[in-house]
Amino acid sequence: MNDTNQIVDPVYNFAASPAFASDQIIFAARASGLYRSMDGGQSWQNAFDSLQSQEPIPASWVAVSPSFAQDQQVFAAVPGGVLRSEDGGQTWTVAMLATPTPFITALVISPNYAVDHLILAATMEDGVFRSTDGGAHWTAWNFGLFDLHIYCAVISPDFSRDQTVYLGTESGIFRSLNGGLGWREVDFSVEHAPVLSLALSPNFGQNNTLFAGTESAGLFRSGDGGQTWEKVISAEQVGSVSAVLNPKSVDVLVLGDEIILVSRDAGKFWQNWQDHLQFEDQLLCLAAPQGVESGAPLWVGLANGEIMQV
Template identity: 30%
Template sequence: MAQKILVLLGTRKGTFIAETDTNRQSWTLRGPFCEAWPINHVIADPATGTIYAGGGNAWFGPAVWKSTDLGASWTHSSEGLAYPEGTEPVKSVWSIASGNGALYAGVEPAGLFRSDDGGQSWRHVAGLQEHPSRPHWQPGGGGLILHSLVPHPSDDKQLWVGISSAGVFHTADGGATWEARNRGTRADYMPEDQRYPEYGQCVHSLVMAPGMPDRLYQQNHCGMYRSDDGGQHWDSIEAGLPSTFGFPAVTHPRDPATLYLLPLNGDTAGRYVPDARAAVWRTRDAGASWQALRDGLPQDNVFFGVLRQAMATDKLAPAGIYFGTNTGELYASADEGESWNCVAQHLPTISSVETLVVAG
């Protein structure tokens, strides 16, 4: 059966959908959708094809948009996306994830919501904000946001989250209680004798290796890390990279040892690609070594950055790799990063990139 690939883009001015066939050479673009709201994350449920887009801001308020017809029409709901009266209001939805029959939303200020009816209504998973460290969480450069959601693929009680700048937290009981899982990750902005705190790290991206739920990768403000025990301990894998700083990290859809990063030149040096030359960095040995992938990417006077959720893979063989820039370009590789093409330009700042493969 013929297939097509939808690349789902969250941007500062709505949702866009880029489409192609399995050759991944000719592209069309649709959008903007979601009434041009600021959209931080767009995902799809591969089982149903339903697309969800989370966003908002202090003016619009938070909401999750939903399309059951591949973007032709949209509805949205914010029912239940609120903290108790008298507390700081929810400004926006920053991340969405589906897993084990539920839909999760991470919000700003950092907190977790769950929907059991496909995004029609939401309930606050209050256990996370009841963690003893909550009064000490501090906002990162983008605010105090819950931006990474990693459900366990088969255990509906387990979930990992990443919060800037509080760190990684894990629940094994469906969200009633949480444990900080940051041992081994640095906080270089802390005094020297406090560089490895229990919490307070600025995690930028958190992803799970395919087929190995205990293997997690983390791009942090202060390094790149791998854990093989569900985040209980982290080991640095940044040797060989041009920078310890970056935002997105994505795993190969089938190989747990293959990971893609897009490092930037540092937190105070402009936050663009090192040496103003674009490259995606790939490891095929779980971080023991790294290779720069540049073919087709611009190599002169490149000053874009790539945000934490703006990189993704598809599930084809060979896997497609995609990333969007803060200057509105979408790049695609149909050969696992060996070569690249720019497939869209002049979009608003791209906040997120995800994929969906459907019957063509």
């Protein structure tokens, strides 16, 4: 157990370096700040220490550049804005979003970031903000977005071609086919909302498969980009679905209130990640930077502030 495990504050999400297998860098956003590990999660340090703030700066989300190995860019959502680092989290600059200050629930970065410099920030009550200059400036962009209460966001791995982004909201799911410039509601029953988590297949450009995790209706899968849906896990099995990962087209990880389920066949059959695995509090987030193969590291973040490798 390390220093961050002693701090009782929620862990909101993880972001690992795309080159994690070699550099061992992973970040954790939490209520007391942004924590960075450079040894594969063995020890953690507050990456905001260089800001010399008298009070903790909560980080609600963290994202790293797809070209992190080259540009060392990290983005952290903080109250009212986004902190940007170009040296792997050593130093930071701030860009404010709007007044009154929005609460950022997710940051998604274009897979083609080295060329388009596009980042989207989803917020709890103010819709979506776009940046096309690497997070230096932000503009609200909510054309067609009739529900501004956003809980999650995902961007297509084939974004340079299809320009597709999905949002999970209080009332359902919205999709953009032009890089977040305009939004249209997806045919997802409001009875199943709110949508807390989304995941796209890494082969989304070919199979159009996405997963939607809900607060009280279980997990749903679509194989046609969101036109039709089927329930693949019931709420009785998992409770709230706070996170979904689809690191390979056939491997899917689902994080429920107190359980982790894995499917090896794209969501047809599910089993416990580990038998007899128990947690002391609600599970909020997970990270599997090297996939879900046997022996690959998997981290979970709990509501009580604990970070566990399982």
